[in-house]
Amino acid sequence: RKVVALTGAGMSAESGVPTFREAQTGLWAKYDPQELATPEAFRRNPARVFSWYASRLQAARRATPHAGYAALVSLERFYAGGFTVVTQNTDGMHSRAGSGSVIELHGSMEAFRCVQCRHPYPSDAVLELAASDHEVPPPTCSKCGNFIRPGVVWFGEMLPGDALERAGQAAQAADVALVIGTSSLVYPAAQLPSMVIAGGGKVIEVNPETTPLSSQADVSWRATAGEALPMLVEALTREVH
Numbered sequence: 088r089k090v091v092a093l094t095g096a097g098m099s100a101e102s103g104v105p106t107f108r109e110a111q112t113g114l115w116a117k118y119d120p121q122e123l124a125t126p127e128a129f130r131r132n133p134a135r136v137f138s139w140y141a142s143r144l145q146a147a148r149r150a151t152p153h154a155g156y157a158a159l160v161s162l163e164r165f166y167a168g169g170f171t172v173v174t175q176n177t178d179g180m181h182s183r184a185g186s187g188s189v190i191e192l193h194g195s196m197e198a199f200r201c202v203q204c205r206h207p208y209p210s211d212a213v214l215e216l217a218a219s220d221h222e223v224p225p226p227t228c229s230k231c232g233n234f235i236r237p238g239v240v241w242f243g244e245m246l247p248g249d250a251l252e253r254a255g256q257a258a259q260a261a262d263v264a265l266v267i268g269t270s271s272l273v274y275p276a277a278q279l280p281s282m283v284i285a286g287g288g289k290v291i292e293v294n295p296e297t298t299p300l301s302s303q304a305d306v307s308w309r310a311t312a313g314e315a316l317p318m319l320v321e322a323l324t325r326e327v328h
């Protein structure tokens with residue numbers, strides 16, 4: 088009756104959203120993404136980090152959510168009121184595909200804000216500013232004059248407390264967790280499946296590769312998100328009719 092879908096970068100892979108761990112292209116080929124996604128990197132070179140996020144947002148906006156996203160939207164209808172997506176992704180694809188109950192653990196590339204007072208800044212304006220193939224300095228806050236930064240969680244930063252708390256509650260209450268497209272290496276997200284198990288729920292992993300979670304999962308389904316999720320919805324719908 089209660090289902091939680093925990094998703095990671097592999098969820099977006101079939102929609103062509105470039106991940107961190109993939110080789111970067113064009114202007115960004117010479118940088119290590121793990122070294123751009125930190126508060127220190129932004130302090131050192133705000134233009135570079137801001138422009139990199141603008142280019143990632145642009146790539147995410149150009150991507151079309153694949154059939155697995157639509158399948159999660161169907162599951163939300165199927166388990167009316169009992170289905171939550173908890174994602175580590177910052178690309179906004181779940182909401183764009185039509186999922187209503189989405190917890191973004193690592194923030195969102197759509198949610199730019201002031202580094203100081205957190206006043207929001209529209210992402211469409213970010214894309215206009217950064218449309219050229221050059222590094223551009225971040226805009227400044229209309230309220231306090233400080234730089235605008237992406238609303239994502241950088242390495243070394245705390246996760247948003249309310250999102251983490253709601254994710255923990257969803258995990259503890261879940262009868263079933265679908266763990267889709269995550270390497271299950273990055274904490275605290277990687278600890279959510281253990282909370283599901285501790286609460287008596289079952290864990291179904293969807294991932295073409297083995298992960299540290301595979302041996303603890305009740306089912307470890309070696310398939311991609313785009314293949315597995317539509318099949319799952321089909322099977323559930325067939326059983327009900």
Ligand code: APR
Nearest residue numbers: 095096097100107175268269270271273294295296311312
């Ligand atoms: N369908 C399902 N899973 C897939 C697919 C696919 N089509 N393609 C790849 N995968 C799997 C990979 O096998 C891998 O286990 O997706 C996983 C992606 O792992 P990571 O790149 O480590 O992504 P994620 O687990 O989301 O990373 C967590 O780390 O990079 C930081 O903050 C960033 O949110 C991110 C966090």
